[in-house]
Amino acid sequence: xxxxxxxxxxxxxxxxxxxxxxxxxxxxxxxxxxxxxxxxxxxxxxxxxxxxxxxxxxxxxxxxxxxxxxxxxxxxxxxxxxxxxxxxxxxxxxxxxxxxxxxxxxxxxxxxxxxxxxxxxxxxxxxxxxxxxxxxxxxxxxxxxxxxxxxxxxxxxxxxxxxxxxxxxxxxxxxxxxxxxxxxxxxxxxxxxxxxxxxxxxxxxxxxxxxxxxxxxxxxxxxxxxxxxxxxxxxxxxxxxxxxxxxxxxxxxxxxxxxxxxxxxxxxxxxxxxxxxxxxxxxxxxxxxxxxxxxxxxxxxxxxxxxxxxxxxxxxxxxxxxxxxxxxxxxxxxxxxxxxxxxxxxxxxxxxxxxxxxxxxxxxxxxxxxxxxxxxxxxxxxxxxxxxxxxxxxxxxxxxx
Numbered sequence: 001x002x003x004x005x006x007x008x009x010x011x012x013x014x015x016x017x018x019x020x021x022x023x024x025x026x027x028x029x030x031x032x033x034x035x036x037x038x039x040x041x042x043x044x045x046x047x048x049x050x051x052x053x054x055x056x057x058x059x060x061x062x063x064x065x066x067x068x069x070x071x072x073x074x075x076x077x078x079x080x081x082x083x084x085x086x087x088x089x090x091x092x093x094x095x096x097x098x099x100x101x102x103x104x105x106x107x108x109x110x111x112x113x114x115x116x117x118x119x120x121x122x123x124x125x126x127x128x129x130x131x132x133x134x135x136x137x138x139x140x141x142x143x144x145x146x147x148x149x150x151x152x153x154x155x156x157x158x159x160x161x162x163x164x165x166x167x168x169x170x171x172x173x174x175x176x177x178x179x180x181x182x183x184x185x186x187x188x189x190x191x192x193x194x195x196x197x198x199x200x201x202x203x204x205x206x207x208x209x210x211x212x213x214x215x216x217x218x219x220x221x222x223x224x225x226x227x228x229x230x231x232x233x234x235x236x237x238x239x240x241x242x243x244x245x246x247x248x249x250x251x252x253x254x255x256x257x258x259x260x261x262x263x264x265x266x267x268x269x270x271x272x273x274x275x276x277x278x279x280x281x282x283x284x285x286x287x288x289x290x291x292x293x294x295x296x297x298x299x300x301x302x303x304x305x306x307x308x309x310x311x312x313x314x315x316x317x318x319x320x321x322x323x324x325x326x327x328x329x330x331x332x333x334x335x336x337x338x339x340x341x342x343x344x345x346x347x348x349x350x351x352x353x354x355x356x357x358x359x360x361x362x363x364x365x366x367x368x369x370x371x372x373x374x375x376x377x378x379x380x381x382x383x384x385x386x387x388x389x390x391x392x393x394x395x396x397x398x399x400x401x
Contacts, residue, residue, distance in 0.1 A: 017293030161245025
């Protein structure tokens, strides 16, 4: 009886995985059709780019510099740091000297408005911004020259409140770094496109790009409304959508630099990411059980090795995973590292359900040296005594990149 029930469960999960993969492929095809060459709207309003920064590495200068090379008539960049001793300050000053013709400014964000220090800094930067349209993205994002022009063109429709972007990861040389980049191209972005297709629209933002009008931001209570939340990008997009504005997906693709993670650092970052998604979209996150197509197909073929259909399902599952990887990773994201890293896909697909399962084991994260407990999406500082007790009992730490 137990054997039969397990057969049925794995069979249903495998078919659900194939169905999900089919929808993901269709969603990617629709996105590619919408991205076909067409005349971009001439709407190019002045825009303020807000860049909260903390720390710097070898990718910081080229990433920030790409924002100084935009083919766009009028924009400013306002950089924010916690204090002028931050390593990012020297990078920003170098750019200010290199591009005297641009409006580049550096602001020290001394006052803390909430537990999410990045959003706290954005509150400071917003007071310095001069324009009615804003764009926020992470400090490690590199952008193509048409990035601003493509993103801001969507605001020609006055109903548009936010524009966000897909992104690919540029991995360093370690296996763990390559696993993370592979996950972005083969798991995360397919999930974004599928959610957009199933819901008929996009109802969240991605930290790679959050372009918005001041009107939309004011309608949701400004950055102050999300200053206690872990997934501020998701919250901003969701609230702007709930306020009646459109959230649009730009056709520009940006790139994030992935550090040379060790396997332990990879696990910590994946766990933080998983818990962020779990608190942001609990229903959708639970539904990820249907996306682990390769795991269910392998288990089914091991349980029923004499059944031809179990092997047919396994072959179909492998074909679907490769198709998603190539269509979304190569064609949608133009990820040049995908094919050389494709041999890691089976490992990535077996790690993903383990990460998913372990993410339900707790609600604590470590972010930039501080411990927080996440409840209903909000972050609450954990006292040193509580943290020490948990460390002694569990020995686990979940750290944000």
